[in-house]
Amino acid sequence: MKKLQPHIITVKDLITNNSLDIPEYQRPYKWTLKNVNQLIDDIITHKKKSSYRLGTLVIHKENNISNIVDGQQRTISLSLIAYAIYEKFKNEIQNDKQLKSIDFEKLKILSIKFQNDITLFNIQNNYREISRRIRQFDIYSIRFFFEKCELVQIELDDISEAFQFFDSQNSRGKDLEPHDLLKAFHLREMQNISTTEKLNVVKAWEEMDSRKLADLFENYLFRIRNWSKGYSARYFTKEEVDVFKGISLENKTDFPYNRLYRIGHFFTEEYNKNYQRNIDLSKADFPFQLDQVIINGKRFFEMIIYYNNIISNTDKLDTEKFQNFKTINEILTTYEGRYRTGDGYVRTLFDCALIYYIDKFGINDIELVINKIFVWAYSVRMKLQAVQIASIDNHALEDNLFKAIRESLEPKNIMNYSVKPIEKNDSTKTEIIFKHFEKLKYVN
Template sequence: MSVIIGEKISIKKLFSDEFFFMIPEYQRPYSWLEENCEQLFDDIYESNRESEYFLGTIILQEIENIGTGKKYAIIDGQQRITTLQILLACLRDRVTDAQYKNANQCKIFQKENLADGIPEKVRLEVKESLFFKKYVQQENGTNLIKGINCENFQQVNMINAINVFKDKLLDLTQFQIQSLIQHISQRCIIIYIATKEFEDAFKLFTIVNDRGLQLRRIDILKAINISPEIMNDTDIKKYALIWEQIEEDLGTELFEKLISYIRTIEVKEKAKDDILKEYENLIFGKNRILKGKDFIEYLKDYKTIYEKLLLDKSILTGHLKEIEYKNLINIMTDFLPSTDWIPPFLYYYKRFKEDSIFDFIEALEKKYVADWILGVTSTKRVVNMNSILRKIEMSSKAEEIISSEVMKFDIINLKEKLNGDIYNETYCKYLLLKLEYLESEHNIERKYSTISVEHILPQTISEKSTWRTLFKDTDHRYWKHKISNLILLSKRKNSSASNYEFSNKKEKYFKRKISDLVRSQKILSYSDWTPKVLEDRQKNILNLLLN
């Protein structure tokens, strides 16, 4: 490991002619939101003016000498450094005293210093360099933002940050502004850690991350794959843009999930360590996927697959099963208890494209749901999904997977579970949705938002109710929580209607369209609701669910 320098320094020194900074292409764009900027300002402004105020740690890679100073790539801390530069610019343009104004501008823009061999240079090089120079780095720039058209979300975030700080400074007196400038310059401190080698800087990055600071795993993975150690400058710019486009298209949360799904597809085992360590040791370390271009192209490929299968649901366009497929995916993505089934689905498409894909997703859904109903632990469910991944890897034909042992489950025990009381089970609502799916014509795509479970035979029966003439106490206890007695309402149910007589309940819930669900609407076809009706329904439901 190369020499590591670490020091606690003031903002005055951090933004002096000893330090110049650049944000590498592999870093994510400026993404601090208004609330982040407000929090930074409030924390600084309300901190004790007689004591040092700690602004965090930054990690740097030394790039080159600039006169008596040095230029550093920011490995961690670019969001804070960029925001501090914006804050200093807003203070510069709000303060009227020339000495304070010049002091702040020197922290943003370095004038030529012939004696020390330092050229005229911006203190911070960002991706949006022309935009940042015009509205932040040049004097009076923050006063030019009114009515400008931003070209991307990074510019929007920068303008929002300027507006936040300008609003905060608007009601301050010149004395208060000068006091704040002094406090930031003299008593706000940063700890910087610097080394010459990227690998060492990255190791420091991960160490800080392990100690609990809020660094995103995907940023570290990005740094591993888009680094000057394995790419030239042209490729760094190209693949940084690809990475950022994937994240923008999917959103951060879904992008992180996709990274996790790929880990599962490649390793085919339950995660035992931090995802970064598993990528380093089990994927890159074993050459399952090569770092750099190969990994990012691989990621891009799976992003396309994910969109086709689960977002656009476009794989069976024009097929007889097109709407049926979409409706099945909708209930699976919205109502299954986890997404453990997604990696096998993505991997299947990667291997076999649309070959028997509807048969596969039907079999996969049945296996996953059966495990869930049978009380298989979440850990064992993951193991079972990984077994399917291994079967996909070993199979040369799609049919081998669908008919294999990895898709089988205990159908006798499952039938017993389905024949029991399901109302209080976690899978109750899903099963009722699955029945809606099985009994629908699939002429339109259907997504479900507000749904509730309703008993036809009420949970409690009053002594004067006509239900008493139809159901003995033993019959009532036996049937009330069975699946044949439960339906879904497509709106919030009216609890006052729960104990209605059957005819009144039909009028309240169905003739007035409180439920537009196909299976629920079929209740209208029943003239009465008896133990025999429930028995026949139960047989029909079990046949639907088990075949």
């Protein structure tokens, strides 16, 4: 990376920079009332200081446009505060030598036509709250806000370096989720595709709730990938994000192992671009597998949305056609202890194994296999009075059904997997599960 040349700018400098822009690939504006109230509280608390540092702004400079790579949320919020101050204190500002030169009617950031519904809602909601809060300001607070509140601005002329800086800076922070870092990494891997295509690729990701994304990675994708390879999967943190980094097919280096992925990638691309798709309206998805090597960039985002859809629909199998699935689903959604934390861990273990099987073999022989997956997963619950995250992690590694699924070539291989019967039920509030174990002949 080139040497960075950071410099200090004031809020006044920020809001009067007409070259600032927010690129289409940025995530929606998600600051809440809590965030803007905290920012205003900080400004009021520190207004007697000689200066107050608000954070970092990372800029990618391109064709006289300063695209905000990192700092978008704070920049929009500061612009909202600036405009609310102007609306409330026009006369005071016009009579102030330092502030009257600011053209508040042409604030660049607020002139952007935002399209995202989340962004629009949060801007409107936060502006109303800011308008209420700035009644606490006086002329001294206003001067402090515009002239003494500062940011560290870093300008880079290479988009790859900009995202790399964003990635490295935030991997040390406390406010970003692991999936945010993955987004930055894989956006950086998409530098050879158009902005429009980037926007289309990331659109579905942006529309997902952040907590849902975190749950998808932590409870399903991370655990399945690690358990299938024989690795522990207790917690998905920033230190484990490399699990979702892989190969870049635009790289000229061509190792034998990645040729299969290269063929699948470029065939899918060409198939979907062919004029015949305008006739048959058919579209080919890349043939993803949960344990595959990750393809960096566009395919990563597609993969996440693909598995979010699969996982969301796993419990919607035709219960009239699959009676065993119906029975087990009724048991797991009605037994007395299902809401306990430990039971939630076991349910995740069961869901992960079922999803991994369906990902590999579809619904072939699912009626036979689901009983085995059920007994394998819930034997942990039957044997222990208290189930911890370590309990399911140890079980997945010591009696590794995931490894068996990974190595299987046909569903019958899973049917041959040996699951030990339990001796007795040491758990509580699980009588209906124990009775089903007896029915399936898995109690000695």
